[in-house]
Every structure is written in C-alpha cells, then in structure tokens.
Amino acid sequence: MxxxxxxxxxxxxxxxxVNEAFYNEAEQKLESLVGPYLKTSLLKEQLYEMETRNLSIFGYGVKGFILSMIETAIEITSEQIKGSEIQQIIDVGKDMLTQPIxxxxxxxxxxxxxxxxxxxxxxxxxxxxxxxxxxxxxxxxxxxxxxxxxxxxxxxxxxxxxxxxxxxxxxxxxxxxxxxxxxxxxxxxxxxxxxxxxxxxxxxxxxxxxxxxxxxxxxxxxxxxxxxxxxxxxxxxxxxxx
Amino acid sequence: MxxxxxxxxxxxxxxxxVNEAFYNEAEQKLESLVGPYLKTSLLKEQLYEMETRNLSIFGYGVKGFILSMIETAIEITSEQIKGSEIQQIIDVGKDMLTQPIxxxxxxxxxxxxxxxxxxxxxxxxxxxxxxxxxxxxxxxxxxxxxxxxxxxxxxxxxxxxxxxxxxxxxxxxxxxxxxxxxxxxxxxxxxxxxxxxxxxxxxxxxxxxxxxxxxxxxxxxxxxxxxxxxxxxxxxxxxxxx
Missing domain, CATH: 3.40.50.1000 (HAD superfamily/HAD-like)
Incomplete structure (x- = not known):
C-alpha cells in the first residue's frame, strides 16, 4: 500500500x-406469528439453536436468518404453521433487506x-x-x-x-x-x-x-x-x- | 501483476x-410437491418470474432460490401448502448447498x-x-x-x-x-x-x-x-x- x-x-x-435491532424486531414479529400455536415461550432459544445448526450450511446474513425463522416456525408449531404465515416471515426478511440504512x-x-x-x-x-x-x-x-x-x-x-x-x-x-x-x-x-x-x-x-x-x-x-x-x-x- | x-x-x-442441473432437479422436486394442488402446470414459469422479481432483493445463489421456491409454492397453492412440505423444500435447498462437487x-x-x-x-x-x-x-x-x-x-x-x-x-x-x-x-x-x-x-x-x-x-x-x-x-x- x-x-x-x-x-x-x-x-x-x-x-x-444499526443491524442487530432489526434482527430482534424480526424475532418479535416471528413470536407474534407463532405465539398462538405455542404453550411455552422457548422461541428465542429454539431460533438461536436453529441458526447455529444452519450456520455451516447457510453462513451469516439475512437470507439464512429468514430460512432459519421458517424452519423454527415449522418445528415449533409441529408443522401447523400456515402458508400465509410463512409468507409473512419471508416479508419480514425482505423488509430487513431493503430498509434504509x-x-x-x-x-x-x-x-x-x-x-x-x-x-x-x-x-x-x-x-x-x-x-x-x-x-x-x-x-x-x-x-x-x-x-x-x-x-x-x-x-x-x-x-x-x-x-x-x-x-x-x-x-x-x-x-x-x-x-x-x-x-x-x-x-x-x-x-x-x-x-x-x-x-x-x-x-x-x-x-x-x-x-x-x-x-x-x-x-x-x-x-x-x-x-x-x-x-x-x-x-x-x-x-x-x- | x-x-x-x-x-x-x-x-x-x-x-x-455441474450446477444448473441441480437447480433443475430441485425444480422437479418442487413440482412433485406442489403438483397435487395444481390444475395447470405453470410452475416453471411462475418460479422463474418469482426468481426474477426477487433478484434485486436476494441476489444470485441457492439461498435466494430456496426462498423463491417457497414463495412460489405458497402463491401457486393459494397458501394451501403445508408446513411439512415447506420443510421439504428447504431440505432440497440444503442438499444443493452440501452435495459433492x-x-x-x-x-x-x-x-x-x-x-x-x-x-x-x-x-x-x-x-x-x-x-x-x-x-x-x-x-x-x-x-x-x-x-x-x-x-x-x-x-x-x-x-x-x-x-x-x-x-x-x-x-x-x-x-x-x-x-x-x-x-x-x-x-x-x-x-x-x-x-x-x-x-x-x-x-x-x-x-x-x-x-x-x-x-x-x-x-x-x-x-x-x-x-x-x-x-x-x-x-x-x-x-x-x-
């Protein structure tokens, strides 16, 4: 040089x-989406566990996070989550990818x-x-x-x-x-x-x-x-x- | 230099x-998953349309492709696709990301x-x-x-x-x-x-x-x-x- x-x-x-705050916001939106299906509130732990498990396949970043949110939602609702709700999860992720810096x-x-x-x-x-x-x-x-x-x-x-x-x-x-x-x-x-x-x-x-x-x-x-x-x-x- | x-x-x-062949294989698996929901077979066209629409948000690559497959499946089945089927779409994508070169x-x-x-x-x-x-x-x-x-x-x-x-x-x-x-x-x-x-x-x-x-x-x-x-x-x- x-x-x-x-x-x-x-x-x-x-x-x-700002970055992490948007992930936390997304997590809260996921929580309100899957909340009605849940008896316990272990979403945060399960999402983190899923993210960690997926890290070696997806790497870091929002797209992998969206996929981990979807997988967590499917798992935590015993596959009862609806297509329209999964679309809402994807839309949350798209907002993260396009919002102003x-x-x-x-x-x-x-x-x-x-x-x-x-x-x-x-x-x-x-x-x-x-x-x-x-x-x-x-x-x-x-x-x-x-x-x-x-x-x-x-x-x-x-x-x-x-x-x-x-x-x-x-x-x-x-x-x-x-x-x-x-x-x-x-x-x-x-x-x-x-x-x-x-x-x-x-x-x-x-x-x-x-x-x-x-x-x-x-x-x-x-x-x-x-x-x-x-x-x-x-x-x-x-x-x-x- | x-x-x-x-x-x-x-x-x-x-x-x-080899790369595109794996995308085509994934598309066929998606087709067999959503096939039972469909009257027409416009999946290929709708998937491509979705990928093109999402390109400016997701960029190129498998993770964006998985998300486009999920969105297409939700749209083309009028949100009737099940959680377990969406998990299968994600698994197809994970196979693409981990298969031998x-x-x-x-x-x-x-x-x-x-x-x-x-x-x-x-x-x-x-x-x-x-x-x-x-x-x-x-x-x-x-x-x-x-x-x-x-x-x-x-x-x-x-x-x-x-x-x-x-x-x-x-x-x-x-x-x-x-x-x-x-x-x-x-x-x-x-x-x-x-x-x-x-x-x-x-x-x-x-x-x-x-x-x-x-x-x-x-x-x-x-x-x-x-x-x-x-x-x-x-x-x-x-x-x-x-």
Missing part, C-alpha cells in the same frame, strides 16, 4: 449502522474527520449481495479506500487482508462491536483493536470473560472518541519516522 | 463444475496443463459463503492464483479486476458458459472471451441472437480444446515481445 501511513478498518453492522451516532463526522489522515476500510461479514447493497445505501461508501466482504472473520482472513494491502500489523487497526470477530483475531495477529460495544450484540458474537481478560485492546463508549485514541496510539510511530 | 504473462479466468458454475469433463486435466504457463483465476457470482464452500470442496482451488466472488458480472466489475491485478485487457481471457455474464461484458472491455456452452443454461443468462451476432468471441465445445486456442491467441503477443 503506497499512500497513507495507517489503515483503519471498520466493521459495518452495529459499528457503522440508519448510521450510528457520530459515525458520519468521525469518518469525515479521519479520511484525510488515514486510509479507511470496511471489513464486514455476511451475504455479499446484502452487504454491498447496504454499503451502497449507507451514503458513506466513498470515504472508504478499501472494502472487504468476507464469509468469516478469523486470523487467517485478517492476515490475508494485511498481506494484500502490504501493511504491517502494527499499522493496522480494527474498530468493531464484536469481541469475537473484530477484536480477538486482530489482537492475536498483533494488530490494534478498538471495541465499541453496541446496544445489543448477537449471542453468537459473544466471548467469555476469561478470553476478554487475556486480551490487550482499546474500549470506547462511542465512535466520537476514536480520533483522539488514534492520535495517541499512532503518535509514537509517526515521531519515530520523522 | 508481476508473474506470468497472461491471466486466464474461469467462471465456476457450469464451466468448472462434480467437475465437468476435461476440467481437471486442462487446469493442470495450463497452470504452469498462465496465471489462472476463478471469477464466480453468487452467495459468498456457498461459492467459497464449493471452491474449497472442488479439490482444484490450489491451481488458481486468484479467486474473485462477485455479486454481479458486468463491465465495471471486470475492469476493476483488471485494474486490481494490473493487467491489460488484451492479456486477459475469460472462459465461461454464460454469454450474458462471461462473454458480453468481457468483449465490451476489449478482452478475450471463450464461450463453452453448458448442457443447460438458466434462462436469465441467455442473450438475444442479435447481441450474439455483434460479438467477437471464441466458441469451444469442450474444455479440452482450450490449451490449443490459448496457444493460437497469445502466440502473436509472445513473439512480439521476444
């Missing part, structure tokens, strides 16, 4: 824009502030088509020099991205809401990681307190704090090179 | 391995023959997760220097790939079964294109005879003919450089 000195990569869902607080200003000094990147996982569509609809795509949509975020994937962009790990920083996907593998390859927790995070993206305690990473409460942190982290490197 | 002289890119589905005739030998002389690449469109999984299961992934999974194959996408790999269009050749995705946009950016028709090609990937007649591209009946064609096409360039 032959331009700026540092590469700052952002996760997209629940880091740049809601940028999170301070995202726009922070990106504008940083783009002159740093190379900015998006690294997001999920459906290729859905993620591309969200990035296009976000209105901030042009501020990112690189965009990577990957099927999984692990050490190997991050190492490949660094290699492809010819950047050392100590010049790379990942910013995201998921300790499991955005922080843990990045810390493990010796790069910088900044955790900005989201209001709600999918169960699948959580890690144990034990793992948390071992890791060296930065924690911020809002995106607006990022520029100051960057100054602090990268100032040393810059001075050394002068 | 600083290695070999020419970049030969292959489409994957129905160029390297069947390489097409002469693919393996041709790839092995070409890899020493040319840089080989896969350019495929569809679900990121599904395509990665198929490439991994194909057993031939290691022979390709570059792999690109894209959500659409148009001139802009091909130009970006050439730019990223720093290769001139006259040193790039695309090999594929779809005139619409593998040939037309490639010819339009001044690169070489080789059409190897598949036994069956999805309606969506077909183009008019008028468009066909305008294009300059190579047509082969089997993959085994590719090495000889490459010798012929690129010999001139190579001699000129000696």
């Amino acid at each position: 032959n331009s700026k000195k540092f590469l700052i990569a952002f996760d997209a869902d629940d880091t740049l824009w 809601k940028l999170l607080l301070e995202v726009q200003e922070t990106i504008l502030h940083l783009e002159n000094e740093y190379d900015l990147m998006i690294i997001t996982k999920g459906d290729l088509f859905d993620q591309e569509s969200k990035i296009a609809r976000s209105g901030i795509a042009d501020h990112f020099r690189f965009i990577e949509i990957v099927s999984e975020k692990n050490e190997e994937v991050y190492l490949n991205i660094l290699k492809k962009n010819e950047i050392d790990s100590n010049r790379f920083m990942m910013v995201g809401n998921s300790l499991k996907s955005d922080i843990l593998p990045v810390v493990n390859i010796g790069a910088h990681a900044v955790h900005i927790p989201a209001d709600t995070t999918w169960q699948h993206e959580q890690i144990s307190d034990f793992e948390k305690a071992k890791m060296q990473y930065h924690e911020l409460t809002s995106m607006g704090q990022l520029p100051a942190l960057l100054d602090q982290v990268f100032r040393n490197n810059q001075n050394r090179e002068k | 600083n290695s070999k002289k020419f970049l030969i890119a292959f489409d994957a589905d129905d160029t390297l391995w 069947k390489l097409l005739l002469e693919v393996q030998e041709t790839i092995l023959h070409l890899e020493n002389e040319y840089d080989l690449m896969i350019i495929t469109k569809g679900d990121l997760f599904d395509q990665e999984s198929k490439i991994a299961r194909s057993g031939i992934a290691d022979h390709f220097r570059f792999i690109e999974i894209v959500s659409e194959k148009n001139e802009e996408v091909y130009l970006n790939i050439l730019k990223k790999n720093e290769i001139d269009s006259n040193r790039f050749m695309m090999v594929g079964n779809s005139l619409k995705s593998d040939i037309l946009p490639v010819v339009n950016i001044g690169a070489h294109a080789v059409h190897i028709p598949a036994d069956t090609t999805w309606q969506h990937e077909q183009i008019s005879d008028f468009e066909k007649a305008k294009m300059q591209y190579h047509e082969l009946t089997s993959m085994g003919q590719l090495p000889a064609l490459l010798d012929q096409v690129f010999r001139n360039n190579q001699n000129r450089e000696k």
